[in-house]
Amino acid sequence: MKQSILIFLIGFTISYGGYAQEEKIHHDVPSSPAFSILDFEPTSVLRPTSPSELTTNILTSFDENGKLNPNIGLEFAPYWLKSKPELTLEQFNDPDTWQTIQQTFRLSFANVQDTAIDQSLMGVGFRFQLIQGKLPQSATDAIQLIQSRSKLASVILGIRALAQTFINKQSAIDKIVLEARSQDCSDAAIAELYTIAEDVDPSYAKDTTNTRSEIQAFAASIYDQYLALNINDELIDQTREKAGLIIELGGASSFQTKQPGQDGGIRKLGFWATASEKINEQNQFVFSARYMKANVDSVESNFDVGLSFVKDVENISLSFEAVARWYEVQFKDVNAGGQFIDRIEDDFTYRLSVNANYKLSKSIFVNASFGRNYANGVTQQSGFFSILGVNYNLFRPTTITDIK
Incomplete structure (x- = not known):
């Protein structure tokens, strides 16, 4: 040709x-x-x-x-x-x-x-x-983060349903972290959880007691922000x-x-x-x-x-x-x-x-x-x-x- x-x-x-x-x-x-x-x-x-x-x-x-x-x-x-x-x-x-x-x-x-x-x-x-x-390891870490986010979202919903069993917001967060670690969630995902909790209520760790409705609203806000957390293009490409x-x-x-x-x-x-x-x-x-x-x-x-x-x-x-x-x-x-x-x-x-x-x-x-x-x-x-x-x-x- x-x-x-x-x-x-x-x-x-x-x-x-x-x-x-x-x-x-x-x-x-x-x-x-x-x-x-x-x-x-x-x-x-x-x-x-x-x-x-x-x-x-x-x-x-x-x-x-x-x-x-x-x-x-x-x-x-x-x-x-x-x-x-x-x-x-x-x-x-x-x-x-x-x-x-x-x-x-x-x-x-x-x-x-x-x-x-x-x-x-x-x-x-x-x-x-x-x-x-x-x-590569960077991609493996990215996948683990994606999986951990999904698990954590389910845990947060469960904690919200059991809000009456916690005395304050801090105890609810402690329970979420405990459940997350038992499901092998990554440290990066747990760190994100703490950051979101601080954004939702910067003084949540100082409260000695909270009502059931306050804990439910706290968990709901964390869940909404967690779902809204976008996986950036770099993470997807990895x-x-x-x-x-x-x-x-x-x-x-x-x-x-x-x-x-x-x-x-x-x-x-x-x-x-x-x-x-x-x-x-x-x-x-x-x-x-x-x-x-x-x-x-x-x-x-x-x-x-x-x-x-x-x-x-x-x-x-x-x-x-x-x-x-x-x-x-x-x-x-x-x-x-x-x-x-x-x-x-x-x-x-x-x-x-x-x-x-x-x-x-x-x-x-x-x-x-x-x-x-x-x-x-x-x-x-x-x-x-x-x-x-x-x-x-x-x-x-x-x-x-x-x-x-």
């Missing part, structure tokens, strides 16, 4: 539905197995990402003749298209292998305009994770990010629609494995290996090995990518005697690229990629490529507080 020197990319990521939707760890230019198999990829090293219920990518590009071509992609996780009220927080955050595959399995579809043959190509792909990584080793497998196939004078059918198949090691919140390494084979005018096969380093600095995410390709191309040719022969060329080529993603807001990201592309001397010519674009998340993910 001919690739333009400059591609303007506009990606709209649409995520909708109920619980358990996740954001990507990094602000990537839209990419999926279905787009990758069509050679329409901002990055060759696909990063393992958190699954969303539905992601729609609309990529518009200009070909070498200045013609505007619409390219549309769709990726979704079937498991999350239906709510999972039976799924516990422990199963969600620390799933076994089968549960990991179910939660991360995604299907993708894409349509790209091939200007070389003036025809649309379709891609279908899938991917899933075998190892999902582990939550529960979505996994650290350590992530292993993802995938595959894809591209198709050509049948046209007058042209044969349709499968054009290309590909399979790959990706391993990601997130060292900390700022640094991540991604290793990828893939095999692809195409049968169009010539028979092509290639094996790629790639490495990407991702660096996050405040609102900017930078990635540096290098991919080595060993290829073989079999094509029709004519020898010195004028006879038609099948010629085979096998060699090595590579791709180098830099990708930058800048976060303008929670929903808008500006993306830029540039570098040197692959070449095999027959169907691909090496050259500089650049991609500019905007990624817009139309809907924000819902909170995770619906998990039991």
Whole structure:
């Protein structure tokens, strides 16, 4: 497929539905197995990402003749298209292998305009994770705080109902703390309780006696403020990010629609494995290996090995990518005697690229990629490529507080 020197990319990521939707760890230019198999990829090293219920990518590009071509992609996780009220927080955050595959399995579809043959190509792909990584300690603490808040809210309601058994507000607070500790509530949640109690009545600890109605009103005010206590975005984001080793497998196939004078059918198949090691919140390494084979005018096969380093600095995410390709191309040719022969060329080529993603807001990201592309001397010519674009998340993910 001919690739333009400059591609303007506009990606709209649409995520909708109920619980358990996740954001990507990094602000990537839209990419999926279905787009990758069509050679329409901002990055060759696909990063393992958190699954969303539905992601729609609309990529518009200009070909070498200045013609505007619409390219549309769709990726979704079937498991999350239906709510999972039976799924516990422990199963969600620390799933076994089968549960990991179910939660991360995604299907993708894409349509790209091939200007070389003036025809649309379709891609279908899938991917899933075998190892999902582990939550960092900060995320574990955040989850414990969320769980403790829920337990404490129930305890406060119980204390309010038993207001007549306490002599003053302090004894009621002491009972709440005692019950909270027996239910393994975190120290952070208990500290929040004391702070809220002070806000409701700064002198509650000085009262020697209180009436039943005063204790009930005191507990009710604490409960209302506790429910109104918002979990900030940083706390929610911490529960979505996994650290350590992530292993993802995938595959894809591209198709050509049948046209007058042209044969349709499968054009290309590909399979790959990706391993990601997130060292900390700022640094991540991604290793990828893939095999692809195409049968169009010539028979092509290639094996790629790639490495990407991702660096996050405040609102900017930078990635540096290098991919080595060993290829073989079999094509029709004519020898010195004028006879038609099948010629085979096998060699090595590579791709180098830099990708930058800048976060303008929670929903808008500006993306830029540039570098040197692959070449095999027959169907691909090496050259500089650049991609500019905007990624817009139309809907924000819902909170995770619906998990039991």
